[in-house]
Amino acid sequence: METKSILLVGVGGQGTILASKLLTTGLMEAGYDVKMSEIHGMSQRGGSVSSQVRYGKQVQSPVIELGGADILVSFEKMEALRWLEYLKPQGKVVVNDFKILPMPALSGKEEYSEKILEELSSKVETKIIDAGKEALKLGNAKVMNVILLGSTIKMMELTDIDWNKIIEDNVKPGFVDINKTALEAGMKLV
């Protein structure tokens, strides 16, 4: 099997780290070789973050190269556009219809474009989901990340893996049920 590459991007604090942890653990237990790369730098909240996940029979590089990702999953709209160069031209985008203003936009120095989803959809196969709304329906805004994970799993045809068990093993007991529901909801969105 050829190595597959999943690029999860977002803004610090959005929970990409838990999502990639669940994803990589599931892939490992399913018998794939897995590598994952994250750049942790400064501890401040709010920077652009990425988790690069690669799996297959034998994975060499832990980093996804330019034009190398099979799927780009973006927890925030602007980040999808920032990282789009890393997607294969025939790759897919799952984008959360969710906006977090960066400092230049907060201060009114630069404009946060309203045309991002349009630009994405015109260039590449794009699934737009509203994980924020879905999370509120489930009663916890924080499970947005696991909803997005659910969509990723579905898109990458990884639904055979026992994700419920992965959640049980890796999430605090009080949050297992809501995360299971969130994962399922995410699968249904795509």
Next chain:
Amino acid sequence: MKKLMTGNEAIARGAYEAGVKFASAYAGTPSTEILENIALYKEIKAEWAPNEKVALESVCGASIAGARSLAAMKHVGVNVAADALFTYSYQGVTGGTVLITADEPGQHSSQNEQDNRNYGPFAKIPVLEPSNSQECLDMVKTAFEISEKYDTIVLIRMTTRVCHSKSIVECSDRLDIPLKKYEKNGPKYLTLPSFSRKNRVKVEERLNRLEDFSNETELNRIEDNKSNIGVIASGGAYHYGKEVFGDEASYLKIGFSFPYPDKLIKNFSEKVEKIYVIEENDPIMENTVKKLGIECHGKDIFPSYGELTPDVLRKALYGKAADTIDYNKDLVVGRPPTLCAGCPHRGFFYEIAKRKDVAISGDIGCYALGASEPYNAMDFNLCMGGAFSTAHGAQQVFDMNVDENKRVVGVLGDSTFFHTGINGLFNVVYNKSKAISVILDNRITGMTGHQENPGSGYTLQGDPTEMIDIESLVRACGVKNIRVVDPNNLADMKETLDWAVGLDEASVIITRWPCALKKFSKEDKEEFGDLFTSKYKIDFEKCIGCKKCIKTGCPAISFDKASKKSFIDILQCVGCGVCSQVCPVEAIERVEM
């Protein structure tokens, strides 16, 4: 047991399995998680040292006393520890000693890109380079064996991607390595020149024996794919090379990179026609290959700086990387790091940014963001702990020039003050400059992810300990003018700066308020009360759209162009109250939660 681990977690696991009993470090990206993970093993005494030199010296002491011991630090940290390193190299070890250096090709969060493999030949010590997490674990164990067999400290060179990438690791049990019996041994451990001259000779002999080892060890191996192309690679770059060349090349995988495996390199060169040396940063292996009279490609095609990720290699080799999607990049707005909502450094930078009569000498920490928008309140910064010394030197020279009526303000954090910043303060007092020294005490080591430090009251492994008092220390240094101020009180902050600039001699200002992301201790709650429990909101009726609050640079505040009003994101606001003090029409009000 199979587990997914980062390189840093695997180093920690390796230390555990190797029977390490003592480990010390000073935090620094990308090395920090090594000690944080070692600390989880109760069998190991794991400590944060105030700086890298102290960390390495403590580890040397632990080794002399008979324990397998490990120090970890980021690349620039090794510069701080280098004095100890170069002489400990002569002394050799009792319990095995390993130093981990975490280098940063690409400078993801560092001030330079030095290649610490250079410390191998410079300090005459062996260097190992793991490529993935399994190798991190295994090489720590091997490094301890090498250390004890060859009587030397061993350097393991990691890079950001090796530290922070996860891959699958097979774990095993901890080895039972008893403490070695302590015997006083002057000729080995005393640095009298008469002893050191003899040890110097031993070091040369040791290098010869290590060179033999380098040619024999499985850490250096040929993967013969019967190809004309040969790749020589080490560290993370080995996997990048394999990603690009796959089975189309043969490989000489270098895991033990100093002393170099001369014979193995010659042997490999006979099997292939064209050699590429893939190494991040300096052409160290490349020069070795060339010195042997073997032709190769290296820095003539691959960049000398940055990471050699597969796309970079492809571009260098074939003129272009994989195809990418073409799109309108003008729509992308940057997301620069900012001081967090409620950051206690905000009040200080907001006030000092307004002064035109000062030059600001900064340092390395979250407060380096004071250099960026909207404050632009930093003139220069150099290295960890350098703020007060560079301020001192600059002040001495400004004072020679009557036209340059500048006061220099040195700015650093609590962890940086304990690191090496205090030495600069000695200099200010001793050599009598009138530099102003500011310690932004946020009660923790913030930027690297909230590590305890000598002033925070807790150890790495969570034990309550003496809380070294910065104010008393400063007083003991002989500083006469000292003020401690709450940085969230802008009027006090301003008045304190006026006071310091008004004096014709040195002063120290200590701002004291905890980092907004800190897990508050019992002592924090006692001292600062209910931390960050309220919120602020803007009354739309009152807001006149003057944007004064925006100039505080708080990421919880945004300006809505349509309504021409400011707006506070209640989820992000932590209620520090700074913005409410700058509003000219009192439109920002506190809401109790």
